[in-house]
Amino acid sequence: MENIAGKKPALSWAKNIAMAAMVLIWVIPTFGLLVSSFRDRDQISATGWWQAMLPxxxxxxxxxxxxxxxxxxxxxxxxxxxxxxxxxxxxxxxxxxxxxxxxxxxxxxxxxxxxxxxxxxxxxxxxxxxxxxxxxxxxxxxxxxxxxxxxxxxPPKLTLDNYRTVLSGDNMGRAFLNTLIVAVPATFIPILVAAFAAYSLAWMEFPIRGLLIAGIVGLLVVPIQLALVPVLNLHNDIGVGQSFVGIWLAHTGFGMPLAVYLLRNYMAGLPRDIIECARVDGATDFQIFTKIILPLSLPALASFAIFQFLWTWNDLLVAKVFLPSADEAKVMTVKIADDLLGSRGGDWGILAAAAFVSIAVPLGVFFSLQRFLVRGLLAGSVK
Amino acid sequence: MNPIIQGLATIILGVGGCVGYFYASNLLLDKVLYPAKGPNIASNIRRANIIRPWLFIFPALLVLTVYLAYPVVGSAYRSLFNRSGDEYIALGNYLALFESPEFRRSFLNNALWALFVPVVSVTAGLIAAQLSDTLKWGNIAKSLIFMPMAISFVGASLIWKFVYAVDSDIGLINAVLAGLFGAGPIDVIQIPFWNNFFLMFILVWIQTGFAMVILSAALRGIPEETIEAAILDGANPFQIFFRIKMPQIFSTIVVVWTTITVGSLKIFDIVYAMTGGNFGTEILPSYMMSFMFRDDGRATSVALVIMIIVLPVMISNIRQAQKELR
Known part of the structure; x- marks a missing residue:
C-alpha cells in the first residue's frame, strides 16, 4: 500500500491532514479539561482554556x-x-x-x-x-x-487549588479509596475463578462441556439491566444487602462470561504436547494448571485483568445499584455524576479536577499496559 | 486509614478464599476421597478425574447462574407483578409501557443510538485504521484515538460537557460559533431531537478506538499477494480498499458492528450524566433506572425489552460458537 501512496504525493498529503484532524478532534476535549483543571476559578469564567497562557x-x-x-x-x-x-x-x-x-x-x-x-x-x-x-x-x-x-x-495563573479542593473536601478522597476497594478485588476474584473454569472447559473431558461453552457465549450479551432487580433482591434476602461484598460478587458475576470466554480461547490454543507430557509424567490436573497453564496464560490473564479493572473502575450503573447511597460509600463516578454535576454545575474548575482525579488511574493503566489491552481485544473479537 | 486496612483485608480474604477453595477441594479429592494408591488405584484415579472438572468449574458456574442466568428468569417473572410485587398483573406492566409516550420515545431514541453509533464508529475506525497504517506517526495517532477507551462514560460525559457548554468562555462549540460567525450561544444539549446526536457522539468518541484497533489488525492480516495482484492489474487505491480489502475483513466488521450495537443498547451513564433523561434524550436503560428502587415491576419489564432486542445477537453468537466447537 505504501508504494501506491508514494506515487501520489497529493494523496499522501491528504492522508496526513485527515489523520491529524481526526487526532485533534479526539484529543482536544481531554486536553481542554486538563488545562481547565489547573486554572484559577476567576480565570476560568473570564476566558476560554485555549487562552490560558494569555493574561x-x-x-x-x-x-x-x-x-x-x-x-x-x-x-x-x-x-x-x-x-x-x-x-x-x-x-x-x-x-x-x-x-x-x-x-x-x-x-x-x-x-x-x-x-x-x-x-x-x-x-x-x-x-x-x-x-x-x-x-x-x-x-x-x-x-x-x-x-x-x-x-x-x-497574568495567566496555573494552580493546584482545584485539586486541593477536590481531594480535601467533599469526601472525594474517600470516593477514590472506595473506587479502589471496589475495583481491585472485583478484578482479581473473577480472574482466579474464571481461569480454573477456562482450563476445565479447554482441556478436561466431561459431559455437557459443549453446552456449557455455548451457554457462556450466550451470556456474553445479556444486558446487566436484567440482573439489577432480581440480584439486589437476592442480596437483601441473604443479608448481603448493599455493600462492598455485594458489589464484588456482582462484578465477579457480570465479568465472568467474558473472562471464561477469553481465557478458554487462549488456553485452548496452547500446545497439546506440553499437557500430554505432564499427564504421562503423572501430574494431576491441579498441578498441570498451576505449574504449566497459569504461567503460560499470563498474557491473557493480564489482558482480562486490564479490561475488568477499567470496567469496574469506570462503572456507574452497578455501583449505583449495589452500593449504599450514603456519601461514605460512594465511588468516584457516582460522586461526580450525582453530586458534582448536580450541585456544582457551574464550578468548572472543580468539575475538571474531579474528572481528572477519576480518569488518572485508568489512563495510567492504559498507557502503560496498552499492549495487553490490544491483545485482549483481538483475542475476543478476531479469530 | 481504617478503610484501607479493611479493603486490604477483604482483598486478601476474597482472593485467599478462592485459592483456598481450589487447593483444599483438590487436596480432599486426591488424598482423602480417592487417593492414588492402595488396592483400587486405577478406579480411584478414574473417579477423581470424573469429579475434578466440576471442582474447577463449580464457582464459575455458580456465579454465572446466580448473576446472569437466574436474573433472566427472575426478571421475567418479576415483571408480571405490580409495583410492590404482591399482585399478579400478567402483562400489565408491558401494556402500561407501550401506552407511555416516554417509553416510545426511549425506544425510538435507543433505536437511533443502535443505528448511529455503530455506523459512525465503524466508519471512523476503519478510516483511522487505514490512514494510520500508512503513516509514519500512525502508532501515536492510534494510541491517541484509542485513549478514550480507558475513560469512564461519566468522565467522557464531563469532558464533552465542557465542549458543549453554553458559556462561550468554556464551550468550544459556542466559542467557535461566536468567534467565526458572531452567532449567539446555543445550548446543544437542549435542541430538540438533535441533542441526541451530541450525546451519541460521546459514545462514538469512545468506541471508535475499539473499532480501529480490531479493524487495523484485520487489515494487516490480509494476504499481501491479493493486494499486489490488484496493483499489478492497475487498481487504484480506492478500488483496492473497497474491492479487495473490504470483502476480506467483512466478518470482522460484522463482529465489531454487533459488539458496538449491543454496547449502545446498554449504555446508561452518558444520558444520566449529561441530561438525566431530560430534553427528550431518554433511552431504555436510563428510562429503566428512573423506575429502579421505585417500581421493580416496571423496571424489570423495561430490562426484558432490552433483552428481547439483544436476543438475535445472542442466538447467532451461540450458533457461531457451536459451529467452531465441532
Missing part, C-alpha cells in the same frame, strides 16, 4: 485612602489603588496594567485609565495604568474612602 482581564473593586491634604478649597487624596487589600485579593500574582475604572459596580469601566473622571459636585478621580490615583473632593473624606471599580489584566 485575563478581571474587574476588581477597592477603596481609596482617606488621608487628605488640603488643596485650596478642595481636598486631595493620593495613593496607589493596589495598596488596598481588597484590590489585591482579586489578583493572585502581580496585577498588570489597569485599563479602565469607574465608581459604580454596574459600570466598572466608565473611564479609561489615565483620564480624569468627573464624579459631580466638583469631585474628580484619576486612576493611572500603574494603579496610582488622585481623588479630589470638596468635602473632607470621612473614615471611608471613595469606592473604585476597575478592570486590570491579571
Amino acid at each position: 485575563v482581564e478581571l474587574t476588581a473593586r477597592a477603596r481609596t485612602g482617606t488621608e487628605a491634604t488640603p488643596d485650596g478649597p478642595l481636598f486631595r487624596v493620593e495613593g496607589n489603588i493596589f495598596d488596598d487589600e481588597e484590590a489585591r485579593s482579586y489578583f493572585s500574582g502581580t496585577p498588570g496594567d489597569i485599563s479602565a475604572f469607574g465608581t459604580r459596580g454596574a459600570e466598572p469601566t466608565t473611564y479609561l485609565a489615565g483620564t480624569t473622571g468627573d464624579l459631580g459636585d466638583g469631585e474628580t478621580l484619576t486612576v493611572n495604568a500603574d494603579g496610582s490615583y488622585v481623588w479630589i473632593t470638596p468635602e473632607k473624606p470621612g473614615s471611608r474612602g471613595q469606592r473604585v471599580y476597575f478592570a486590570a489584566e491579571s
